[in-house]
Amino acid sequence: MTAGPQPPYGQQPPDGQSGHGPSGYGPPPGPGGSWGAAPPPPEPTRSTTPTARPSTVRTGIYALVANVVIGLLASVLTFGSLDSLAEDAARDGGISVADARTAVVIGAVIGLVFVALYCVVLWFAWQGRNWARIVLFVLGGLSLLFGLLGLASAGGVQLLLSVVQLVLLAVGIVYLALKPSSEWYRAEKQRRSGAQY
Template sequence: MTSGQSGPYGDPGEQGQGGPPQGWNPPPSQPPYGQPPQGQPPYGQPPYGQPSQGQPPYGEQYPGYAPAPSAPTGYGAPTPMERPTTVRVGIGALVASLVLGLIQSIVTFSDMEGLIEQSMLESTDAAITEDLVRTGIVIGVVITLIILGLQALFIWFAWQGRNWARIVIWVLGGLSVLFGLLGLGAGTGQSTGFLTSLGWFSLILTAVGIVALALKPSNEWYRYRGWQRANGQG
């Protein structure tokens, strides 16, 4: 090639032999095969902050799927119960027995002289005096009033659903019925007969109350009341 000829890209004297033409910019450098250009996410992944194809945005449910049901409030709680008839009947019978016991004590005090005379006639022991009989009757009446007061307290707690009060009533009521059956039947006077009748009615009502509080509806209600107190609802 002579000096008068130019190269393929122009005058070699001006642009250099074999060099690129003037004004031509080379393309940007390409990344290795299989890697995305700089600043772009890998192939198949969405740009940052945008959900991928087929996935809902963050915090939203998949279409066609309902949210998972939550557990119902109060799961495991027993069915609410009203005070059953057996408890009402049992407590009512015990209250009636308590009233009869109170009347019996009042009648005993009002007929003190008749009781003393009756006791002296039936006694065969010369050592028993009138004062001794009087003292014994007074002590018996006082003890009876204390027992009646305690029974009223236990009946109130049993009405509120306290199972321990029901157990106490079973014990005291059972003993009252047992010893009442053994002790009643003495006396022939009008006043003594009246007291004996009150005693029998009182024992019958006590037995009815004990049985009613031991029936199945009563047991379920006392168990429910215990659950309420354990969970701060009663």
Template structure:
């Protein structure tokens, strides 16, 4: 025989407080932080179109410096370097996307991590050679940082932090 136990219902709601509305500045920052790694990946994949030019430059440099690398060794070095660069770019893009989604959820630590990543990306572009895609990706990341630190964004992050 089974009996239904009736427990008294409390009058206080146990539901967590509803999430604060996400401002447009956080949405804009999210999409800017999504655009930055996507543009960067596209630019990284376009390097495969320049593979022969890169190999030719390495051969010329090898000959000018009296190097003893064969053409096959240079081709292998170019292939390995390109594959490693793409793998690193994919891992960084994946982390960038993870942090962007955490930012959208109101995690302040993600906003800080994305700011540091954008600063490193900007430093990389300023100190080295970059492509048009690299500059556009940095611009998107900087826009994301600016939007994530505006007044409505700051209020959103504070409201999410204060939620139980």
């Protein structure tokens, strides 16, 4: 296909014979013959869908949840012998049995509040919040330390439950610290920061 005659340099050809307009290769220039600014490039699309949790995160959180459940079971067993606990506390502290029972109940309520807060932190860690994972590391490390020291005074079923709790706690901390877990928490942080734009 041959093109028609070209106009002299600097002259506009009639519409329909140029590279512009309806039959040409592009849009006609704007007023004054200028093409104007190019449109901005499209914004990169950011995924708002959470990435799949690696097995290390699932195993770590499940182990910590199991630790909480066993801790609650141990508390129920402890409250089954509330009277003997109060008597022991009264004898050791030199206070009345009634005061010792009140102190044990208050301590148990405070403990349940801490368990509830711990469960909230676990939920945030499950959602991919790295700050919650760090809190679990700190609390888990302290619990391991005090748990190992408390093994000397435990006995029977309490000793068995304490050992199982310590093992679950160690498993949870180790699995949440593994590389796939760290990479997932980093990816989730980037995804959330990108979704805010």
